Amino acid sequence: MSTQVSLEERFQARIDAEQKIEPKDWMPEAYRKTLIRQISQHAHSEVVGMLPEGNWITRAPSLRRKVALLAKVQDEAGHGLYLYSAAETLGISREELYNELLSGKAKYSSIFNYPTLTWADMGAVGWLVDGAAIMNQVALCKCSYGPYARAMVRVCKEESFHQRQGFEILLTLSKGTPEQRAMCQDAINRWWWPSMMMFGPNDSDSPHSAQSMRWKIKRYSNDTLRQKFVDMAAEQIRVLNMTLPDPDLRWNEERGHYDFGPIDWNEFNEVLKGNGPCNRERLAARRKAWEEGAWVREAAMAHAAKRQQQSVQSH
Amino acid sequence: MANHSEFPLWEVFIRSHGGLNHKHAGSLHAADAQMALEHARDVYTRRMEGVSIWVVPSAAITASDPADTDPFFEPAKDKIYRHPTFYDIPEGLKHM
Amino acid sequence: MRDFLLLLADNTQILGHRLGEWCGHGPELEIDMAMTNLALDLVGQSRNYYQYLAELEGKGRTEDDLAYLRDAREFRNCLLVEQPNGDFARTVARNFLFDSWHFFFLQALCNSNDERLAAIAAKSLKEVTYHLRWSSEWVIRLGDGTEESHRRIQDAFDHLWTYRGELLTPAPFETEAASAGYGVDLHSIKPLTEDKLADILYQATLRRPEDGWMQSGGKTGRHSEHLGYLLAEMQYVQRAYPNSVW
Numbered sequence: 001m002s003t004q005v006s007l008e009e010r011f012q013a014r015i016d017a018e019q020k021i022e023p024k025d026w027m028p029e030a031y032r033k034t035l036i037r038q039i040s041q042h043a044h045s046e047v048v049g050m051l052p053e054g055n056w057i058t059r060a061p062s063l064r065r066k067v068a069l070l071a072k073v074q075d076e077a078g079h080g081l082y083l084y085s086a087a088e089t090l091g092i093s094r095e096e097l098y099n100e101l102l103s104g105k106a107k108y109s110s111i112f113n114y115p116t117l118t119w120a121d122m123g124a125v126g127w128l129v130d131g132a133a134i135m136n137q138v139a140l141c142k143c144s145y146g147p148y149a150r151a152m153v154r155v156c157k158e159e160s161f162h163q164r165q166g167f168e169i170l171l172t173l174s175k176g177t178p179e180q181r182a183m184c185q186d187a188i189n190r191w192w193w194p195s196m197m198m199f200g201p202n203d204s205d206s207p208h209s210a211q212s213m214r215w216k217i218k219r220y221s222n223d224t225l226r227q228k229f230v231d232m233a234a235e236q237i238r239v240l241n242m243t244l245p246d247p248d249l250r251w252n253e254e255r256g257h258y259d260f261g262p263i264d265w266n267e268f269n270e271v272l273k274g275n276g277p278c279n280r281e282r283l284a285a286r287r288k289a290w291e292e293g294a295w296v297r298e299a300a301m302a303h304a305a306k307r308q309q310q311s312v313q314s315h
Numbered sequence: 316m317a318n319h320s321e322f323p324l325w326e327v328f329i330r331s332h333g334g335l336n337h338k339h340a341g342s343l344h345a346a347d348a349q350m351a352l353e354h355a356r357d358v359y360t361r362r363m364e365g366v367s368i369w370v371v372p373s374a375a376i377t378a379s380d381p382a383d384t385d386p387f388f389e390p391a392k393d394k395i396y397r398h399p400t401f402y403d404i405p406e407g408l409k410h411m
Numbered sequence: 412m413r414d415f416l417l418l419l420a421d422n423t424q425i426l427g428h429r430l431g432e433w434c435g436h437g438p439e440l441e442i443d444m445a446m447t448n449l450a451l452d453l454v455g456q457s458r459n460y461y462q463y464l465a466e467l468e469g470k471g472r473t474e475d476d477l478a479y480l481r482d483a484r485e486f487r488n489c490l491l492v493e494q495p496n497g498d499f500a501r502t503v504a505r506n507f508l509f510d511s512w513h514f515f516f517l518q519a520l521c522n523s524n525d526e527r528l529a530a531i532a533a534k535s536l537k538e539v540t541y542h543l544r545w546s547s548e549w550v551i552r553l554g555d556g557t558e559e560s561h562r563r564i565q566d567a568f569d570h571l572w573t574y575r576g577e578l579l580t581p582a583p584f585e586t587e588a589a590s591a592g593y594g595v596d597l598h599s600i601k602p603l604t605e606d607k608l609a610d611i612l613y614q615a616t617l618r619r620p621e622d623g624w625m626q627s628g629g630k631t632g633r634h635s636e637h638l639g640y641l642l643a644e645m646q647y648v649q650r651a652y653p654n655s656v657w
Contacts, residue, residue: 025381047440054435058428061648061657062475063458066431067451071361073434074447078358081440085342088324094344095321119648119657154341158362169657177655285436293438295563296499298320299556300346306555307347322439343441349548354441357448 015216020146023089031215034208035145036090037106038217043083044101044108048282050076052116053125061119068165069122075158082151089147102287109133110268111194113276120173120180120187126166128188128195131232134159135225136199144216167236174240181242188237189245196260197268199226227257234258323372325351327359330367337369345370412525413464414487414584415594417477418630420460421488423535424478425638426509427453428645429496438499445545449506452538459531475657479649483638490629491574493638497567500553500560504567507546511607512578514543515600524592547611554615561616568612569620576625579604585630 007026014021021027050073057073060066084094100106111129116122137159140152173184200206200222212218230249237244248261271279322344328337340359345351351370359365379387395401404411430450437443461474491509496502517539520532553564581589581597588594612619628634648657 022381024378050435057431057434058644059647061479063454063461063478065657067454067458070431070434070447070451070454074361074444074451077435077440077444077447078361081343081358081444082341084440085324088342093321151341172656175656177652179652180655289436289438292498293442294320295557295559296438296442296553297322297346299560300350300552301320301322302560303552303556304347304350322441344439345441346552353545353548354445357445358441361448 012214015144015214018216020149021144022146030211031217032090034212034215034217035148036087036092038212039083039087039090039148040092040097040100041107041109043080043087043097044106045112046076046080046083048101048108048112048286050080051282051285052112052114052278053122055116056119056122059119060122065122065169072126072162072165075162078158079155082154083148086145086147086151098290102283102290104274104283107272109198110271110276111198112282113271113279114190114194115278117190118183118187120170120183121191123166123169123173123184124187124191126162126164127170127236128166128191128233129198130159130162130166132195132198132229134163135229135232139219139225142216142219148217170240170242174242184240185242188240188242192233192245193264193267194271196226196229196263197265199223199229201265201268230258230260322346322350323374325355325370326373326376327351327355328369328371329355329359329365331365333366337367340364342373412467412588412593414582415588416460416464416467417485417487418489418582418585420457420464420477421486422457422492422509422513423453423460424457425486425488425641426492426506427451427457428641429492429494430502430506432496433502446502449542449545452535452542456531456535456538459534463527463531475649479646483634483642484632486632486634486638486642487630488634488638489574489577490626490635491571491578493629493635493641494571494574495637498563500563500567501570503546503549503553504564504571506542507550507611508568508571508575508578508608510539510543510546511611512600512604514539515603515607516595516597519595519600523594528593543607547607550611550617551615554612554617564615565617568617572620572622573624573626576622577627577629580625580627582630 008028011021011027011031021031053069053073053076057066057069060069084097087097088094097106101108111132116125134156137152137156141149141156143149143152170184170188173180176184203209203221203223206222209218209221213221233244234249234251246261248259250259252259270276274280323346324342325345326342327340329340330337340355343351343354343358345354348370352368355368355370360368391397427450430446430453433446434443434450437446457478458474461477465472465474465477489509491505494501494505496505514536517532517536521529521536523529523532550564553560555561579597579601585594585597589596609619626635649655
């Protein structure tokens with residue numbers, strides 16, 4: 001018992017001293033579990049996140065947009081892969097993680113349960129959804145768990161073109177025909193509030209936050225990051241000559257930040273429970289890909305085994 | 316979803332320019348070495364990150380134990396005579 | 412020259428488009444990413460051809476006008492590349508049949524007397540060398556994998572074989588291109604692609620389907636029904652909002 005206490009104290013002391021925790025280091029079981037939950041949710045979000053944007057690859061309106069979107073969605077696969085690898089260093093396999101996703105047990109970011117209805121959504125998703133994600137991810141580059149932090153550094157490096165890509169799409173639309181401008185505003189209207197929800201519940205209602213902050217898995221609170229996001233978007237929207245759908249949005253001189261209106265947490269909770277517009281479609285698509293890929297993966301393994309056998313025999 | 320079809324894990328090392336060491340880039344899953352090499356190319360060198368790739372089955376890596384940190388690495392700390400700054404040379408002596 | 416360039420551009424554009432349909436739905440993340448790389452290479456190649464053609468035309472048209480504002484009857488791609496993805500085996504077989512032709516075709520095109528074409532071919536050849544390797548290895552894995560994978564990839568070849576003939580049968584504009592020196596003599600690459608095919612099918616323990624009736628018509632704009640749907644999707648935004656910048 002006393003050794004356990006001292007192990008935990010030493011662990012916390014290392015974290016307080018900004019030392020990174022590596023896979024083979026001793027760590028409290030709760031730290032391991034929290035990380036597996038958070039990293040795998042993050043990985044699932046990347047992989048499910050391929051679907052709403054993948055929805056427009058075949059309809060991208062120019063060849064330049066088509067290759068950019070393909071490359072972007074491919075990056076998301078890569079990010080999922082880096083993150084699954086980081087989770088795997090904690091002693092869980094990718095297949096186990098997939099099973100948790102496909103069985104509906106694991107969560108992923110609710111934002112991807114909203115539909116992408118027009119081409120402008122590719123812009124709004126890039127600008128707002130990736131913009132919000134980057135706020136979180138930059139903070140995670142300094143997370144206490146080494147493999148997670150390193151994965152996030154790579155993700156952030158690659159992610160930098162995503163938001164620009166989205167903003168450029170919106171900017172082009174905002175300078176276009178009346179239909180294009182309407183399409184642009186409509187997409188911003190639909191993606192704004194769900195993006196705000198991406199930062200999670202208010203700090204006062206966020207059950208895991210305090211411990212995660214102590215462990216430096218989380219470096220900034222939900223509300224801090226959300227505020228940063230609002231301040232960024234409120235400035236950038238002017239370049240687009242569009243508006244954010246929040247009548248309460250205004251600069252607060254005293255706080256040095258933008259004030260904003262209340263978030264509909266009821267909607268957030270319903271989407272989280274599975275009642276978003278696309279929850280079922282997203283999971284069904286992932287299940288289909290995984291199940292229909294089973295024979296391919298089995299064949300590759302069977303072939304590799306045969307090859308191995310042959311090379312053993314020929315020696 | 317049988318376990319036997321899960322591709323094993325590989326570690327990827329990439330040389331970013333000629334003359335540099337291979338450096339650990341990350342991991343991936345593949346059925347065999349050839350596939351691992353190609354997946355490494357498709358996953359880790361999409362932005363011209365490399366000129367050479369090594370892949371190693373993760374299971375083949377033997378790592379030092381964090382519990383051995385002291386006996387492994389502490390003894391090097393006081394061997395300062397291995398570093399050039401340990402030695403006094405007259406000021407103005409060049410090319411040394 | 413126009414039809415010949417369109418053949419090259421449309422082949423790569425349509426196959427790239429088909430591979431793009433896989434993005435997010437592959438059998439495993441790594442394989443998904445590999446297929447997207449193929450798609451990106453091919454769409455990139457098609458842009459080079461479209462851009463060249465647009466310059467040659469000198470009518471102020473762009474690569475996008477060529478890709479998005481022509482109807483199915485004006486597309487010059489082979490029937491093979493517009494065939495739906497089907498299962499992974501169908502996609503692999505389709506890609507292999509195309510790659511094992513494309514590779515040798517580009518090798519020959521590097522000797523084109525049109526410098527620009529030769530340069531595009533040389534750049535594309537590097538990419539396609541990898542494509543051929545990728546699809547060859549998957550044909551072998553699936554052929555010599557499990558009973559199920561063997562059956563699926565054999566079915567895929569049986570199904571697609573009828574589209575293979577068109578790759579090696581020159582349309583009039585190809586014959587003209589070859590004799591003018593900027594194109595490729597398809598007869599000269601036939602033995603090379605046959606050898607490659609035989610070698611890979613052998614390693615994959617697959618049976619070479621019978622050379623029966625071969626479908627044709629893609630190169631002169633008589634396509635399968637699939638292309639219309641592909642283009643309806645691909646061209647929808649450009650067609651619904653004409654004269655807009657995207």
